[in-house]
Amino acid sequence: MTMLALQNVSKSFGALTVTDDASFEVPKGQALGIIGPNGAGKSTLFNLITGNLRADKGSIHFEGRDVTHVSAMERCLTGIGRSFQIPQPFEKLTVYENLLVAATHGRNLSESDVRDDCADILERTELIKRANVAAGQLSLLERKRLELSRAMATQPKLLLLDEIAGGLTEGECQALIQTIKEIHAQGVTIIWIEHVLHALTSVVERLLVLDFGQVIGIGDPDEIMSSRAVQEIYLGIDV
């Protein structure tokens, strides 16, 4: 079953085309990695999927339903969750409250229904000891974990991760990969934009390469990484 399908999606800001006729599908339960040089339009692609930006052309289907013209909030309620490249927690709320907000509003439930879930998520993402600390006080790794936890609290069927491993030390990165693997193992479909390639390839089953807003390759990670086009464009190697 297809979880997400983009058909000929385009987006321009003035004369600048940031997403150019992008088409791809993500089957349910798959983890797809997205790579591409800076400015290739990776985050824009996420914004189009979450509904923060509207596509100029083309269509986006989520679980078979056309969501091209559906608001970001509605898409969140139907199961598209995301983490941001730069963590954006509610700084004055505690870690636990951050999750409660996401869980109650993102799923339209009352607080008593989501308390246990939120505690579970914090347990899994190893933030439980920091539950009552204001989010503004967290370290970078903890903030990234909170981004992940908060996205999880909306119980997404599709989880979008935007450069979540960036800026972490090697050890921190490994710990985060472990958590993401566990989330994936539970059947959550993941699309992950990442510059830290080894982190990405240790989790995803498929890799998509974006350049100048165009999908220039999609397939098995090893094949994609060794393809000439990727080496030329993404790694900047003149082959």
Next chain:
Amino acid sequence: MIWIDTVIQGVLLGGLYALFASGLSLVFGIMRLVNLAHGDLIVMGAYLILVLVTLLGLSPFVAVLIAMPMMFAVGWLLQKFLLNRTLGDDILPPLLVTFGLSIALQNALLEGFSADSQRLPTNALTTASVDVGPITLGVMPLLTFGSAVLVIVALNQLFYRTELGRAFRATSDDATTASLMGIKPGNIFATATGIALVIVTIAALYLGLRANFDPNIGPARLIYAFEAVIIGGLGSLWGTLLGGIIIGVAQTVGAAINPEWQILAGHVAFLAVLLIRPRGLFPRVND
């Protein structure tokens, strides 16, 4: 002994100013909106209570209970359909729109109720007093102060103990991210302004019972409210109460020295606090 009495009367008067200011503080804290029509909305609330009292023959204390949901609706609609459209990165549009609203409200009230000053009907309760040792305290000032404390306790409970309060704080922190979590900032803002106008109605009751009002006194109430909020530190509700008390005490002490100094002394106290603590007494850390 006269000085102790003066100071206590000032503290109680501060309760009224804190009531004026709490709604302003609430709205500013959640959506960074400075509502220049706040004072006129208080006066409008007082007229609404007066109309209910006159038409239905109710006691003001009963009329206020009917006026509160009506004012909530006014606030909700005002925010949803007018003020939400002015919010954005630029702080000027909300100032201009609420300034215009202030003028429109004053003139509408003038048209509807004339420039005659009005007063809510008083009864035995409103003129009663209690003796505490050598000091005599009016029941009305005590009720006003008690109401201010209750309003602030209730708002704090709402903010830190409820789901709605969490949504308020999350939206205040980052409205864009909040909307991604399924919160509708527009509705959250509308609810906040609705609650602010419920507090405005309570303030209007005490304004109308304690003194005369006419359509033109709104802007002066706005200034007292503003000063109380800024002395306390933007966004801190207990700070707002303290700010109200400081202005109240300054006014009664000023008046005791020379009756002409009452209003002046309040403003001077405000300026003095700003000189020493430019961000108010309890500023929020991140603003």
